[in-house]
Amino acid sequence: MxxxxxxxxxxxxxPFVLVLLALMGIAFVVSMVRYSIGIGxxxxxxxxxxxxxxxxxxxxxxxxxxxxxxxxTSLVYILELDQFRPLIRPTLLTGFLGYAMEVIALxxxxxxxxxxxxxxxxxNFTSFLLAIGLYVxxxxxxxxVEFAPxxxxxxxxxxxxxxxxxxxxxxxxxxxxxxxxxxxxxxALLLIQPEKLYPLWWTPILPVLFFISAISIGLxxxxxxxxxxxxxxxxxxxxxLLEKLARGVPYVLGIYLAVRFGQLxxxxxxKYLFSGGLxxxxxxxxxxxGAVLPIVLFSLKRVRQSPKGLLLSSIILxxxxxxxxxxxSWFAVRHPDPLTxxxxxxxxxxxxxxxxxxxxxxxxxxxxxxxxxxxxxYLPVFEDPEKELEQ
Amino acid sequence: xxxxxxxxxxxxxxxCIDCRACMVACSVENKIDMDKTRIWVAGVGLxxxxxxxxxxxxxxxxxxxxxxxxxSACPVGAYTKRSDGPVLYxxxxxIGCRYCMNACPFxxxxxxxxxxxxxxxxIDKCTxxxxxxxxxxxxxxxxxxxxxxxxxxxRADLVEEAHSRIQAHPERYVDHVYGEKxxxxxxxxxxxxxxxxxxxxxDVGTKPVRDVSQEVMGLTIPVALGWGxxxxxxxxxxxxxxxxxxxxxxxxxxxxxxxxxxx
Numbered sequence: 001m002x003x004x005x006x007x008x009x010x011x012x013x014x015p016f017v018l019v020l021l022a023l024m025g026i027a028f029v030v031s032m033v034r035y036s037i038g039i040g041x042x043x044x045x046x047x048x049x050x051x052x053x054x055x056x057x058x059x060x061x062x063x064x065x066x067x068x069x070x071x072x073t074s075l076v077y078i079l080e081l082d083q084f085r086p087l088i089r090p091t092l093l094t095g096f097l098g099y100a101m102e103v104i105a106l107x108x109x110x111x112x113x114x115x116x117x118x119x120x121x122x123x124n125f126t127s128f129l130l131a132i133g134l135y136v137x138x139x140x141x142x143x144x145v146e147f148a149p150x151x152x153x154x155x156x157x158x159x160x161x162x163x164x165x166x167x168x169x170x171x172x173x174x175x176x177x178x179x180x181x182x183x184x185x186x187x188a189l190l191l192i193q194p195e196k197l198y199p200l201w202w203t204p205i206l207p208v209l210f211f212i213s214a215i216s217i218g219l220x221x222x223x224x225x226x227x228x229x230x231x232x233x234x235x236x237x238x239x240x241l242l243e244k245l246a247r248g249v250p251y252v253l254g255i256y257l258a259v260r261f262g263q264l265x266x267x268x269x270x271k272y273l274f275s276g277g278l279x280x281x282x283x284x285x286x287x288x289x290g291a292v293l294p295i296v297l298f299s300l301k302r303v304r305q306s307p308k309g310l311l312l313s314s315i316i317l318x319x320x321x322x323x324x325x326x327x328x329s330w331f332a333v334r335h336p337d338p339l340t341x342x343x344x345x346x347x348x349x350x351x352x353x354x355x356x357x358x359x360x361x362x363x364x365x366x367x368x369x370x371x372x373x374x375x376x377x378y379l380p381v382f383e384d385p386e387k388e389l390e391q
Numbered sequence: 392x393x394x395x396x397x398x399x400x401x402x403x404x405x406x407c408i409d410c411r412a413c414m415v416a417c418s419v420e421n422k423i424d425m426d427k428t429r430i431w432v433a434g435v436g437l438x439x440x441x442x443x444x445x446x447x448x449x450x451x452x453x454x455x456x457x458x459x460x461x462x463s464a465c466p467v468g469a470y471t472k473r474s475d476g477p478v479l480y481x482x483x484x485x486i487g488c489r490y491c492m493n494a495c496p497f498x499x500x501x502x503x504x505x506x507x508x509x510x511x512x513x514i515d516k517c518t519x520x521x522x523x524x525x526x527x528x529x530x531x532x533x534x535x536x537x538x539x540x541x542x543x544x545x546r547a548d549l550v551e552e553a554h555s556r557i558q559a560h561p562e563r564y565v566d567h568v569y570g571e572k573x574x575x576x577x578x579x580x581x582x583x584x585x586x587x588x589x590x591x592x593x594d595v596g597t598k599p600v601r602d603v604s605q606e607v608m609g610l611t612i613p614v615a616l617g618w619g620x621x622x623x624x625x626x627x628x629x630x631x632x633x634x635x636x637x638x639x640x641x642x643x644x645x646x647x648x649x650x651x652x653x654x
Contacts, residue, residue, distance in 0.1 A: 079625070109488075114508065122467040126464075128464075192493070204607060
């Protein structure tokens with residue numbers, strides 16, 4: 001049986017929380033500098049590298065690791081695999097916080113964060129960035145509604161909670177559709193730079209690859225997050241559930257590999273597999289760490305049934321798939337060659353993120369972890385939702 | 392030049408003497424800081440062995456594409472393409488996302504990295520001087536060019552002019568007019584005596600860069616509806632199967648009771 005976490009309404013500042021608060025403080029100060037004297041003051045972004053660490057980490061990684069929410073809700077409400085119900089609230093919470101962190105990060109990265117509302121009045125429907133912005137808002141709202149019963153239960157508003165639960169199935173289907181489009185659109189965002197993105201990555205089916213890999217990331221993220229929170233919050237680990245999720249991973253990754261290599265074959269890009277120097281090395285690294293190794297590990301019953309094996313294997317998968325997101329959005333993007341005469345504003349053609357740039361992302365991530373901790377403390381996240389209703 | 396249907400530039404790299412007067416003229420005309428010019432002269436340096444040395448420079452600014460990728464990419468529609476050529480940018484709409492910079496295959500739009508919220512950080516790029524061309528004048532860079540390396544006029548005429556220059560001196564030029572078909576055609580045509588790659592010009596092909604992106608975007612609604620239908624069908628199907636199973640389980644438990652009475 002699961003252990004119930006003690007609901008403690010009093011806040012205690014543990015050293016870990018203090019560290020998180022300090023990191024958030026640093027990010028706050030750095031972003032204030034950015035707002036007063038410009039993005040160039042805190043980042044190494046340039047006219048040759050308009051997008052860098054922030055986009056790769058906050059947008060591409062942040063949205064990818066939020067995909068657990070649509071995967072688990074779909075398993076429970078569409079496929080009616082009721083056994084996974086206990087995993088819904090933690091993954092929804094992770095997903096919602098991931099989206100919220102992305103929006104906060106965007107407010108630092110955008111040149112005009114005060115005009116974010118332009119998304120509602122000036123809309124250019126050929127732009128995948130517009131689509132992504134709208135999907136973020138719609139899906140964050142859907143996740144909030146899907147998670148709302150946890151808040152209402154805490155407030156003892158059982159009727160409202162029951163009302164939302166009645167509409168859960170159509171809501172989950174809508175969420176799954178929006179989420180599919182959103183994950184795919186992140187891949188499609190790079191379709192506009194065919195001559196800049198290395199051919200091992202650029203393909204018209206980039207959105208399909210992003211969607212398939214997002215499912216594997218969602219499964220791995222759910223395993224990771226359940227494993228970590230079972231340790232930190234000293235609650236029982238739902239190992240039998242995680243074992244079942246893990247069983248699905250090799251199938252998803254198998255399809256991913258088939259589509260990926262099939263595409264390279266059909267496009268005639270197989271020649272870049274070994275001739276691309278650093279690009280080929282990056283490709284094989286992400287394929288090996290993100291797909292091949294996890295397929296082997298998650299196929300072994302011994303690995304799937306040990307908490308440590310599950311945790312490590314999911315970390316390996318996430319590491320490889322996050323490398324894929326970094327490759328697509330940063331490492332494999334070729335920028336104009338430095339010419340002999342380069343005007344001042346084109347000078348910075350080599351891009352290495354600055355410490356201040358990274359500290360902003362780390363600060364926002366810390367806020368996310370803190371928010372997760374607080375939510376778990378004050379809301380029935382890990383409790384059995386059905387049980388809570390009966391009380 | 393109101394009588395012109397499609398305004399265009401023709402740049403002849405073999406005529407450019409690297410004086411950079413165009414940069415100064417542009418900054419003065421458009422009131423831009425000298426370190427943030429909308430036009431820049433890129434040199435490929437000296438090549439070859441003395442005494443046979445060659446040198447080439449390229450005047451680089453917005454290509455004013457017929458199918459602008461920046462316009463396709465901008466989420467808030469800050470870009471417009473005027474029917475007579477210029478690609479214009481509206482700073483009032485811009486949210487500073489810098490996606491246009493990623494989208495432009497020529498790396499043209501640039502951003503104020505040194506300005507905070509109060510000063511306002513904007514994208515900037517060449518506008519083809521609409522304030523001048525609407526009054527019958529050439530853009531500032533063209534008007535100031537001392538060697539006629541830059542000329543301005545009706546696009547169709549300039550394409551013809553470029554080809555006749557190549558025909559007159561085939562030994563001097565690479566037999567290609569860059570921009571005639573590149574990226575679906577641009578309003579900045581380039582002639583060169585060295586390979587175009589040496590001038591820093593990308594090999595973009597004749598199909599507009601934005602095409603694949605827009606075609607995939609067109610699939611959004613069909614994919615959403617199709618996927619929604621599939622998931623709904625799946626959900627309904629699973630529910631029916633589960634209900635049937637439950638009913639069967641119930642039936643097998645109470646075997647004594649007939650499930651239905653014939654009426």
